[in-house]
Amino acid sequence: MERVATRRHYLMVRPAYFDVVYSINPWMNPEKPTSTRLAIAQWEWLRDLFADLGHTVDLLPPRPGLPDMVFAANGATVMNGRVLVARFRDSQRAAESDAYMEWFPAHGYTDVRQARWTNEGEGDYLAAGSVILAGTGFRSTPRAHRESEEYFGVPVIGLTLVDPRFYHLDTALAVLAEDTVMYHPEAFSDESRERLEELYPDAILATAADAAAFGLNAVSDGRNVVLPQAATGLIGRLREHGFEPIGADMSELLKAGGSVKCCTLELHGTVPAERPGR
Structure with missing residues (x-):
């Protein structure tokens, strides 16, 4: 099958203040040394790659005291010009939402609000054709799934995560095309595995080794x-x-439990015609 790339629009945050100073997932160990310089170099390579592939990359300025802000995918879900900003579970990341609440209206988005329930953006909400696949179990809640379905007017299919290493949906599943995904079956409950098998009988299944390498934290055009x-x-x-x-x-960003997709928030659908700048 011939695969066709389509131009995408991404929002990213430079890891200027990246560090691991607390632990809110199994990958984070504050006693393990980190290098902000190396994190920036790896992030810049990714940003430049997206540009080389023909995609648009906007930048949200980082804020001091928010070392995980580089993981832009967690900050919001954006579909058809509507923005639902995250409400983080952990207090260490809560202030990140303010940056997104300010950035989107300043860049031409008029339908912007913060989620009422715990909702960690594209970390747990992945657009897949005419539906949204939504994770729960560790971060986003089932009530947040219902809120997203009502807000975006798109069916939301809930999937329960059971392995704490894969605490967000985007660490256990990647959408490759509208009807194609890859995922790690053992990261999901029995019921959710059955649902995925029904929806995607031809899915690519990741081994335990590839999942542990964060191979499913991927971005596809x-x-x-x-x-x-x-x-x-x-x-x-x-x-x-x-x-x-x-x-x-x-590898440096993985010390905080993030990789390619975590760094990349996709702005799906209509882009405002007039924006003050990037």
Whole structure:
């Protein structure tokens, strides 16, 4: 099958203040040294790659005291010009929402509000054609799923995560095209695995090793799939399915439990015609 890339619009945050000073997921160890300089270099490579692939990349300025702000995907869900800003579970990240509440109206978005219930943006909400796949179990709540369905007017399919290493949906599943996904079955409850098998009988299944390498924290434009280079099994499977995998070294950011997708918020749908600037 010939895969076709489509131009995408992303929002990213430079990791100017990246560090691991607390632990809110199993990957974070404040006693393990980190390098902000290396995190910036890896992030800049990713940003430049998206531009080279023809995608638009807007930047939200980082704020001091928010070391996880680089993980822009968690900040909001954006569909058809409507923006639902995250409400974080953990107090350490709560102030990030203010930055998104300010940035979107300043850049021409008029329908912007913060989620009422715990909702961690595209970390747990992935657009897949005419539906949204939504994770729960560790962060976003089922009540937040209903809120998103009402706000966006799109069916939301809830999926329950059961392995704390895969605390957001985007660490356990990636949408490759409207009708194609890859995921790690063991990250989901029995009921959710059955639902995924029904929806995507031809899905690419990730091994435990590739999932642990954060290989599912990937970004696809329909043809090019950017994912951690350590997920060698998935890279081979993607080629077999007609995709063009591009390996990325995001090892420094993985110390905080994030990788390619975590750094990348996709602005789906209509983009405001007039924006003051980027």
